Amino acid sequence: MNINLKVWRQKSGENKGLLKTYRLENIDPNISFLEMLDILNIKLVKEKNDPVAFDHDCREGICGSCGFMINGRPHGPQKATTVCQLHMRAFNNEDDIILEPFRAKSFPVIKDLSVNRKAFDKIISSGGYVSTNTGEAPEANSTIIEKENADEAFLSSACIGCGACVAACKNSSAMLFTSAKVSHLSLLPQGKEEGKDRVTKMVATMDSEGFGACTNTGACSAECPKEIGQINIARLNQEYILSSLFSFLKSRK
Secondary structure (H helix, E strand, O other): OOEEEEEEEOOOOOOOOEEEEEEEOOOOOOOEHHHHHHHHHHHHHHOOOOOOOOOOOOOOOOOOOOOOEEOOEEOOOOOOOOHHHOEHHHOOOOEEEEEEOOOOOOOOEEEOOEEOOHHHHHHHHHHOOOOOOOOOOOOHHHOOOOHHHHHHHHHHHOOOOOOHHHHHOOOOEOHHHHHHHHHHHHOOHHHOOOHHHHHHHHHHHHHHOOOEOOOOOOHHHHHOOOOOOOHHHHHHHHHHHHHHHHHHHHHHO
16 A cells, blocks of 8 residues: 655754645555654665654553544544554555644653653652552452442543643643543552552642642543543542541631
């Protein structure tokens, strides 16, 4: 198959960017999208041109490193699919494919399709952890967890932190990401010790990093490659109200 790529090229966050057009011919429709970009970069290097910068690591849809806009959608046209798991058979011969970085104030462009997502790391470090005793690991079955909570915590923990939810939101909100991290710890007994402070710290960091407010349009969960549900946002709001109430009552004593 033949394709026409329009790729955002930007040397750094300080430079202005623009879309450049590249044509690739005789592309195997069974290769992955990132393998197609590898072919483009080999071609560019042979032509003594700068290769396209893009983030990737495991290429198995697990790590959350990859991610950019494909024809205006985070990770491309297929539902519940990371860009590294997207294949060229999802497109047609002679298609025009536009590639752009995630657009968000909190995700500044590093180069081309690569953006800085350290803001997510700051949210996690502010409260996305639990306290544990050192020494011998406890027996796995010694902690009783209700199956419903265990299942919900597992679904929430599936978030890979790719940033598609932020890119999909018109306000560049990180509520789905933050709520997934809050939920998966708040539902488990191991997360109760920091529970009162976790949500307020993580929300405060989220706000300080410049993410916008939740729009309630559902674009975040619709584009999430792991199909993280909006129920997590409702749970975060509940946890936040309870935490604020606890802090208020504590201050009155």
